[in-house]
Amino acid sequence: MTSSRPAAPPGPDGMPILGNTREYVQDPLAFFENLACEYGPVAGYELGGERFVQVSDPELVRRVLVDDNESFVKGERFMDTLKPVLGDGLLTSEGEFWRSQRHTIEPSFYPEMLESYATEMTDSTQRALADWTPGQQRNVHDDMMSLTVEIAAGALFDVDIRAQEEAIGDALEAVMDRASTSIRRPVDVPRWVPTPGNRRFNAALDDLDAVAERIIEQHEQGGGDAGDVVSVLLAKDEDLPRERIRDEVVTILLAGHETTALALTYALHLLSKNPEKREKLQAELDDVLGGRTPTVGDLDDLSYTEQVVEETMRYYPPVYDILREADEDVEMAGYRIPQGRTVSFQQWVLHRDERFYDDPEQFRPERWTDEMREELPPFAYFPFGGGPRRCIGDRFAMLEARLVLATICQDWTVESTVENLGFRPSITLRPDGPVEMVPERR
Numbered sequence: 001m002t003s004s005r006p007a008a009p010p011g012p013d014g015m016p017i018l019g020n021t022r023e024y025v026q027d028p029l030a031f032f033e034n035l036a037c038e039y040g041p042v043a044g045y046e047l048g049g050e051r052f053v054q055v056s057d058p059e060l061v062r063r064v065l066v067d068d069n070e071s072f073v074k075g076e077r078f079m080d081t082l083k084p085v086l087g088d089g090l091l092t093s094e095g096e097f098w099r100s101q102r103h104t105i106e107p108s109f110y111p112e113m114l115e116s117y118a119t120e121m122t123d124s125t126q127r128a129l130a131d132w133t134p135g136q137q138r139n140v141h142d143d144m145m146s147l148t149v150e151i152a153a154g155a156l157f158d159v160d161i162r163a164q165e166e167a168i169g170d171a172l173e174a175v176m177d178r179a180s181t182s183i184r185r186p187v188d189v190p191r192w193v194p195t196p197g198n199r200r201f202n203a204a205l206d207d208l209d210a211v212a213e214r215i216i217e218q219h220e221q222g223g224g225d226a227g228d229v230v231s232v233l234l235a236k237d238e239d240l241p242r243e244r245i246r247d248e249v250v251t252i253l254l255a256g257h258e259t260t261a262l263a264l265t266y267a268l269h270l271l272s273k274n275p276e277k278r279e280k281l282q283a284e285l286d287d288v289l290g291g292r293t294p295t296v297g298d299l300d301d302l303s304y305t306e307q308v309v310e311e312t313m314r315y316y317p318p319v320y321d322i323l324r325e326a327d328e329d330v331e332m333a334g335y336r337i338p339q340g341r342t343v344s345f346q347q348w349v350l351h352r353d354e355r356f357y358d359d360p361e362q363f364r365p366e367r368w369t370d371e372m373r374e375e376l377p378p379f380a381y382f383p384f385g386g387g388p389r390r391c392i393g394d395r396f397a398m399l400e401a402r403l404v405l406a407t408i409c410q411d412w413t414v415e416s417t418v419e420n421l422g423f424r425p426s427i428t429l430r431p432d433g434p435v436e437m438v439p440e441r442r
Contacts (some may be wrong), residue, residue: 074324
């Protein structure tokens with residue numbers, strides 16, 4: 001009598017060596033959608049000789065991120081891409097060290113601390129808007145990137161980095177450019193080879209190291225608030241190596257700004273393309289705020305503002321794809337996933353699944369009623385991931401997105417000149433070029 005062995009997941013045939021690379025490179029987002037549609041909730045695919053498994057069912061995503069999370073790790077591919085940049089920061093560390101660091105940093109994201117960040121968020125936004133000229137076209141994605149870096153540094157590090165914003169922005173851009181080309185590339189050119197891309201990347205790392213060093217030095221000399229992240233790390237009972245503090249500073253600069261910048265950029269674009277939604281948002285802002293600066297106390301009354309943010313992150317999820325690696329052999333939905341196999345699951349796919357969303361291709365903030373939120377299966381919507389590794393800054397990001405969007409839209413109407421957004425997916429869902437818009441005062 002022989003025992004049956006679980007089968008490998010179904011998937012598309014590929015070319016020798018290249019596998020499904022050609023289809024993936026042409027349009028990664030369409031590739032993932034087609035894979036789920038044609039092959040079901042567990043599907044296999046191959047890129048450049050490496051096999052992946054895509055999971056596109058909320059219950060199975062929950063299993064990977066929550067129920068069996070100890071059977072899955074961030075994995076070699078994720079680490080190879082981000083470890084050179086983030087070192088052992090929260091995004092890349094594992095095991096007991098990760099748990100210790102998260103426990104140390106978590107108080108900086110408690111609700112009572114978040115309330116103290118609100119003024120920094122709105123003040124920074126108003127300073128940024130002071131540079132806007134009515135009728136003058138500008139790249140609003142760049143504006144939002146600069147703004148959210150300033151907010152992250154001011155709120156979480158208690159430092160003013162406006163003088164360094166351009167250098168930080170250029171460095172972070174170089175880092176993300178490399179990530180976009182290497183996240184699923186089978187072989188990368190070693191960093192020591194002096195290609196133009198490597199020279200730019202290495203210079204970016206030097207710039208980020210210098211910024212982190214200045215922030216740490218400022219705190220050692222008595223700067224910073226007792227509750228900010230760097231002060232908390234410096235005050236930790238056991239002395240942390242300096243490079244570990246540097247890793248957290250760079251991690252927060254990178255992860256703490258870009259996803260929110262993307263959400264704000266996409267929200268402004270979507271509101272421009274759906275003027276009736278923008279009018280409804282601005283009517284709420286006029287009614288609740290009456291022209292004054294929004295505060296934390298206003299957020300309960302800004303329900304449509306929250307719906308716009310939620311729907312934006314459904315429609316254009318800033319984090320569109322998560323990777324994990326099986327740490328042991330796993331059986332999932334009757335299929336075999338061997339140890340070492342990379343598992344991918346996409347917010348882009350599940351956030352547009354007709355099983356959970358009526359007319360998913362339509363931008364409809366009104367869909368986010370309390371009833372809809374209660375009925376939606378866990379992990380049919382997961383813009384911040386989930387489980388123990390859920391983004392530590394999720395409440396910070398939601399607070400920031402609502403306050404910044406409210407501050408902008410009560411005084412400005414922004415018209416996007418981009419007809420159809422294109423994307424260059426990397427670690428995040430980045431636009432494939434400038435997102436040009438024309439602001440006008442209301």
